Amino acid sequence: MRAARGPAPGEAAAAAVVSLPARGSLRSGLAARGRVAEREGVLKDGRPRLRAAPLDPPFRIVLVEPEIPQNTGNIARLAAATQSPLHLLGRLGFRIDERSVRRAGLDYWHLVTLEQHLDIAHFRHRHPNARLRLFSAVAQRSYLDADFRPGDALVFGKESVGLDPDLLARMPDDVFGIPTLGPVRSLNLANAVSIVLYEALRQVGALAGAAPG
Template sequence: MMNIVLLEPEMPANTGNIGRTCVATGTRLHLIGPLGFKLSEKAVKRAGLDYWDKLDVTVYSDYQDFLDRNPEALGKMYFATTKAHKVYSEVAYEADCYLMFGKESAGIPEEILVENEDHCVRIPMWGDIRSLNLSNSAAIVLYEALRQHGFEKMELNGHLHRLQWK
């Protein structure tokens, strides 16, 4: 099972969107505090729609709490940052890897990045754009990791509601 890790997320709508993506992909969500909002906020629930109760989510007090409770994570964790040398599509992701994304205003602290340089990945962008939206970034990297594993256990065929495909 894939894992999305959000380090100190600040915007409830982004976390709600990412939670919905996690439910749609069978991915576990890890939220590392302090959070910039309460999980009970309407904006989280609204973005996650009616999927939030189906989400496999764990909340941690801080980064050390996350590492203590997930000792296997560090060797297979990838850190999404605009500062990385590698592009996200150049990495071979483990089927149970951890994809970390930092808070919207500052990203992942550089102290964490320099300790994990070989596992830092970035999404290419045009020009002087500072970064993509957090929920978009999470979806881009997650779907690449899932693609590499053949979208295991995911529905690959679309179905119309009222009509049939020819």
């Protein structure tokens, strides 16, 4: 698995945020694969989908140094389904145009608002009004106890070690976790993001009034 190249000295200011293009190697040909089966607003058999109104401002999904391309691809599909911007921070454990990332995201990458940042500091500089909500397997409070607000940034660490302990220590009131009932160490990253994001959407009423259309 190839790691993305980190910025060279002097590149930091220019590389703070990289908005990936809406078309290109990552997205070329993907939309065509699903146009018939995934027409806007309609399922394969012609029935309308259950939809809710977009949230403004939206929740932001923030992945710090994600390592497994399939997870990021699945999270990209989630981001497209909920119109939540996806932010990738730091050194990635894969190339964003790798086949495994594309396959996991299917034909939804062109619908994702995607940004890359050097680190948390650069993300906060770019989005100063986004309140950070940190998620960790070693948290002392459940995500169900979090008070979500529209525009919050939902921050998740790398699959192997999670978020930096120093960051968690600096923001103890903003750290939450997902309880487990069995002996597993943690949940899959894509599953964890889905659980948290939909709870956040539920709390702020974004799912209320959903209707076919």
